[in-house]
Amino acid sequence: MHPATAVVADIVAAITPLDPLEQEHIEQTLSWLAGTDDIFRREPPVTPPQHLVSYVVVVEVRACVPRGGGQQRVRSHTATNIAATRQVVHPVSGPMPHSA
Incomplete structure:
Protein backbone atom coordinates (compact mmCIF):
# COMPACT_ATOMS: atom_id res chain seq x y z
CA MET A 1 0.00 0.00 0.00
CA SER A 54 -12.91 16.82 0.36
CA TYR A 55 -15.38 19.51 1.30
CA VAL A 56 -14.76 22.78 3.13
CA VAL A 57 -17.32 24.95 4.90
CA VAL A 58 -16.67 28.68 4.63
CA VAL A 59 -18.07 30.88 7.41
CA GLU A 60 -18.40 34.65 7.13
CA VAL A 61 -17.52 35.67 10.68
CA ARG A 62 -18.80 39.23 10.21
CA ALA A 63 -22.27 37.84 9.55
CA CYS A 64 -22.33 36.71 13.20
CA VAL A 65 -21.58 40.15 14.69
CA PRO A 66 -24.33 41.81 16.76
CA ARG A 67 -25.74 44.99 15.18
CA GLY A 68 -25.01 48.46 16.45
CA GLY A 69 -21.37 47.93 17.32
CA GLY A 70 -19.71 49.73 14.43
CA GLN A 71 -16.50 48.80 12.65
CA GLN A 72 -14.41 48.52 15.83
CA ARG A 73 -16.95 46.11 17.28
CA VAL A 74 -16.74 44.01 14.11
CA ARG A 75 -12.93 43.86 14.37
CA SER A 76 -13.02 42.95 18.05
CA HIS A 77 -15.77 40.36 17.65
CA THR A 78 -14.05 38.81 14.62
CA ALA A 79 -10.69 38.57 16.39
CA THR A 80 -12.34 37.01 19.45
CA ASN A 81 -14.20 34.41 17.37
CA ILE A 82 -11.13 33.48 15.38
CA ALA A 83 -9.00 33.14 18.52
CA ALA A 84 -11.69 31.05 20.24
CA THR A 85 -12.20 28.65 17.34
CA ARG A 86 -8.68 28.40 15.95
CA GLN A 87 -7.90 24.81 16.72
CA VAL A 88 -6.83 22.06 14.39
CA VAL A 89 -8.15 18.62 15.24
CA HIS A 90 -6.34 15.70 13.66
CA PRO A 91 -8.85 12.89 12.99
CA VAL A 92 -6.58 10.27 14.57
CA SER A 93 -4.51 11.95 17.27
CA GLY A 94 -7.01 14.64 18.35
CA PRO A 95 -6.44 18.36 19.01
CA MET A 96 -3.19 19.82 17.76
CA PRO A 97 -1.54 22.95 19.18
CA HIS A 98 -1.61 26.00 16.95
CA SER A 99 1.04 28.63 16.47
CA ALA A 100 0.25 32.27 17.12
Whole structure:
Protein backbone atom coordinates (compact mmCIF):
# COMPACT_ATOMS: atom_id res chain seq x y z
CA MET A 1 0.00 0.00 0.00
CA HIS A 2 1.33 3.45 -0.94
CA PRO A 3 2.15 5.59 2.13
CA ALA A 4 -0.50 8.20 1.21
CA THR A 5 -3.14 5.50 0.90
CA ALA A 6 -2.03 4.00 4.22
CA VAL A 7 -2.45 7.38 5.96
CA VAL A 8 -5.99 7.69 4.60
CA ALA A 9 -6.76 4.11 5.67
CA ASP A 10 -5.47 4.84 9.19
CA ILE A 11 -7.67 7.94 9.42
CA VAL A 12 -10.75 6.05 8.22
CA ALA A 13 -10.05 3.11 10.55
CA ALA A 14 -9.88 5.49 13.52
CA ILE A 15 -13.42 6.81 12.95
CA THR A 16 -15.94 5.66 15.54
CA PRO A 17 -19.17 4.99 13.65
CA LEU A 18 -22.34 6.53 15.03
CA ASP A 19 -24.69 4.08 13.35
CA PRO A 20 -24.70 0.87 11.27
CA LEU A 21 -24.73 2.77 7.96
CA GLU A 22 -21.58 4.66 8.91
CA GLN A 23 -19.95 1.37 9.94
CA GLU A 24 -20.84 -0.07 6.54
CA HIS A 25 -19.33 2.96 4.78
CA ILE A 26 -16.13 2.65 6.81
CA GLU A 27 -15.83 -1.03 5.90
CA GLN A 28 -16.46 -0.29 2.21
CA THR A 29 -13.89 2.50 2.22
CA LEU A 30 -11.25 0.35 3.92
CA SER A 31 -11.90 -2.45 1.43
CA TRP A 32 -11.52 0.01 -1.46
CA LEU A 33 -8.29 1.44 -0.02
CA ALA A 34 -6.86 -2.06 0.49
CA GLY A 35 -7.45 -2.84 -3.18
CA THR A 36 -5.91 0.20 -4.89
CA ASP A 37 -3.47 3.07 -4.63
CA ASP A 38 -5.36 4.95 -7.37
CA ILE A 39 -7.33 7.12 -4.93
CA PHE A 40 -6.72 10.65 -6.26
CA ARG A 41 -8.58 12.22 -9.17
CA ARG A 42 -6.27 12.60 -12.16
CA GLU A 43 -8.69 13.93 -14.75
CA PRO A 44 -12.02 15.67 -14.28
CA PRO A 45 -14.71 14.78 -13.81
CA VAL A 46 -14.23 11.16 -12.66
CA THR A 47 -10.90 9.50 -13.39
CA PRO A 48 -10.59 7.20 -11.55
CA PRO A 49 -14.33 6.53 -11.10
CA GLN A 50 -13.94 6.26 -7.31
CA HIS A 51 -11.60 8.83 -5.75
CA LEU A 52 -11.15 10.95 -2.64
CA VAL A 53 -13.16 14.15 -2.31
CA SER A 54 -12.91 16.82 0.36
CA TYR A 55 -15.38 19.51 1.30
CA VAL A 56 -14.76 22.78 3.13
CA VAL A 57 -17.32 24.95 4.90
CA VAL A 58 -16.67 28.68 4.63
CA VAL A 59 -18.07 30.88 7.41
CA GLU A 60 -18.40 34.65 7.13
CA VAL A 61 -17.52 35.67 10.68
CA ARG A 62 -18.80 39.23 10.21
CA ALA A 63 -22.27 37.84 9.55
CA CYS A 64 -22.33 36.71 13.20
CA VAL A 65 -21.58 40.15 14.69
CA PRO A 66 -24.33 41.81 16.76
CA ARG A 67 -25.74 44.99 15.18
CA GLY A 68 -25.01 48.46 16.45
CA GLY A 69 -21.37 47.93 17.32
CA GLY A 70 -19.71 49.73 14.43
CA GLN A 71 -16.50 48.80 12.65
CA GLN A 72 -14.41 48.52 15.83
CA ARG A 73 -16.95 46.11 17.28
CA VAL A 74 -16.74 44.01 14.11
CA ARG A 75 -12.93 43.86 14.37
CA SER A 76 -13.02 42.95 18.05
CA HIS A 77 -15.77 40.36 17.65
CA THR A 78 -14.05 38.81 14.62
CA ALA A 79 -10.69 38.57 16.39
CA THR A 80 -12.34 37.01 19.45
CA ASN A 81 -14.20 34.41 17.37
CA ILE A 82 -11.13 33.48 15.38
CA ALA A 83 -9.00 33.14 18.52
CA ALA A 84 -11.69 31.05 20.24
CA THR A 85 -12.20 28.65 17.34
CA ARG A 86 -8.68 28.40 15.95
CA GLN A 87 -7.90 24.81 16.72
CA VAL A 88 -6.83 22.06 14.39
CA VAL A 89 -8.15 18.62 15.24
CA HIS A 90 -6.34 15.70 13.66
CA PRO A 91 -8.85 12.89 12.99
CA VAL A 92 -6.58 10.27 14.57
CA SER A 93 -4.51 11.95 17.27
CA GLY A 94 -7.01 14.64 18.35
CA PRO A 95 -6.44 18.36 19.01
CA MET A 96 -3.19 19.82 17.76
CA PRO A 97 -1.54 22.95 19.18
CA HIS A 98 -1.61 26.00 16.95
CA SER A 99 1.04 28.63 16.47
CA ALA A 100 0.25 32.27 17.12
